[in-house]
Amino acid sequence: MKTKKQNADFLYVGRKLLDWYQIHGRDLPFRKTSDPYKIWICEIIFQQTRIEQGLNHYRNFIERFPDVQTLASSQTDDVLLYWKGLGYYSRALNLHKAALQIINDFDGVFPTEHDDILKLKGVGKYTAAAVSSICFGKHIAAVDGNFYRVLSRVFADDFDISNSKAFHYFSELALKMMPENEAGHFNEAMMDLGSEICKPRNPLCESCPLNKECLAFNLGKIPNFPVKTKKVKATDLELHYSFVEFEGQFLIRQRKDDFIWKKLYEFPIEFPVEWEQFITKQKTIAHKLTHKNLTIQISHIRLESQDVFTEFASENGFTIINEEESHLKSFPKPLENYLTNLFKNTSNV
Ligand code: SF4
Structure with a gap:
């Protein structure tokens, strides 16, 4: 069990991350809205696509399908056409099916509860947590590869990220760092730090707001983290x-x-x-x-x-x-x- 002092340290690191985000967070179009429909679309688009590559697709998609009703009533071919170039087309098919689910099961209103969001086709634990925290202020960590990388490095934590319990383990760790009522910003801050600073290769530690606390950096052991043992064979x-x-x-x-x-x-x-x-x-x-x-x-x-x-x-x-x-x-x-x-x-x- 952690002591109060240790939990206070976790929160201190979380606050430092938020302070950095207030100044250095990326100015992205979907950061100016809390419309769950738009946040959902952006989370799905940027799951397997870099921000610079997907921004125009995001804008065009939202312009063509501005709300869940328009998306649900569109032809599959049209949805696929607006996905052209993004790859992983099953994401577009699932968006379309989920839009129909929202119309049929939730009276056309985007669900507000985390467990209901998780029922939507193509929505996994990460996306449900991101939408719930950013749009509805739920105190949940949107754990993805960025979280695994940053947290395992900062705490020199060798928990295996290919372990099926990794999501739960790193969620708990992230929650200790997350100040009250800041879940959305905290999750966005972690996304930005992971993709802009704490990159998989050649992290920019000199510019990192957490470099004083980061154990992997201070021990010179960055290549050891995150730990991943299982590789899926192609x-x-x-x-x-x-x-x-x-x-x-x-x-x-x-x-x-x-x-x-x-x-x-x-x-x-x-x-x-x-x-x-x-x-x-x-x-x-x-x-x-x-x-x-x-x-x-x-x-x-x-x-x-x-x-x-x-x-x-x-x-x-x-x-x-x-x-x-x-x-x-x-x-x-x-x-x-x-x-x-x-x-x-x-x-x-
Ligand atoms: S100091 Fe380096 S390794 Fe540590 S969190 Fe920052 S960027 Fe990542």
């Missing part, structure tokens, strides 16, 4: 696509709502064996997903008969589109890159 997966083209038009189909790349568009996978004579080139692309190493082979098939092209499309449920129309569809990143390269030289299509 599996290999091979995919074969055929880019089937006839005079500038090509075939696409929407993926199902399962496995990877849910609801995104893709090219045909199989084609009649006699089409092999029409393969003009093949490209192999390596692409990494979180737990998968993909090898994607794409065969460019240039058909000579329009009838064969349209018949294959209608019999197999493919849509015929051209370059311009393809810009309104969302493709998995490697297929998007393939198209971009192809369109660079329009004579290729």
